[in-house]
Amino acid sequence: GAGVSQSPRYKVAKRGQDVALRCDPISGHVSLFWYQQALGQGPEFLTYFQNEAQLDKSGLPSDRFFAERPEGSVSTLKIQRTQQEDSAVYLCASSLADAGGLLSEQFFGPGTRLTVL
Amino acid sequence: GNSVTQMEGPVTLSEEAFLTINCTYTATGYPSLFWYVQYPGEGLQLLLKATKADDKGSNKGFEATYRKETTSFHLEKGSVQVSDSAVYFCALSRRGSQGNLIFGKGTKLSVKP
DSSP: OOOOEEEOSEEEEOTTOOEEEEEEOOTTOOEEEEEEEOTTSOOEEEEEEETTEEEEOTTOOSTTEEEEOTTSSOEEEEESSOOGGGOEEEEEEEEOOOTTOOOOOOEEOOOEEEEEO | OOEEEEOOSOEEEETTOOEEEOEEEEOSSOOEEEEEEEOTTSOEEEEEEEOSTTOEEEETTEEEEOBTTTTBOOEEESSOOGGGOEEEEEEEEOTTSOOOOEEOOOEEEEEEO
8 A cells, every 4th residue: 555655756945935745644643653764864843743732842943934734634844934954854753652652663755855945 | 862873884785695784772671672674765664673671672683682681673684685785774762752763873784786
C-alpha cells in the first residue's frame, strides 16, 4: 500500500514568506510526528499528534511554526515569515501507536526540502 | 537530557569488509533503541530495533545488541555490499513517552566494489 507522502518535495521561499508543508500519513495511523533535519544532522523532533490532538509541540523552534491535523489524517506544518535558519528537510512520520502509548514502528515520508533565500 | 552519539563519517569500505558503526546513548530510564537507514534519494527506514537490555536486533545481515552497562548499541555487519551504501542513524525513544525519536547525527557509509 501507499506509504507516507509529503508535498511539495522541494520548496524555495524568499525570506519573510509563509510556507505550508503537507503530510499524508498511512491510512489508519493514529500517531503523526514532524521532524526537522538540518544539513549533516540527524532529524530533530518538532511536534506530535495523536489523531487530531496535538499532544506535544515542545520541539517547535519558535512561534512562527504552527502545525495542525484537523481531521486526524492529513497534517500541515506552516512556517510564517521564514528565515534562512529555517532551511532544512522537514520529515513527517506516522505510526500505529495507540492511546496507551505503546511504541510501534514509525514510517517516514521522503521529506520536504525547504530552502529560504 | 536524552541524547545519542554516533561515530562520525564518512566511512569507506571495500565490498565484503566488516562494518562497525559505534553508537552510545544517554537517557533517563530504559529507552528503546533503533537503527534507521537512509538510502540515496529515499526516506528513512527502520533497519532494526531493541527494546530492552541484552536484546539483539537484526535485519538484512546487520546486528546490534542493547548494552545497558556500556549504554551502547553498535551496528555491525560481517560482509558489506555496495548496496549497503547509505546514511545510518542511531536513535532512541524513551519508554513511556509518545514515541518521538531522538537521533544521532548519522554516519555515511560508502562501499566500493
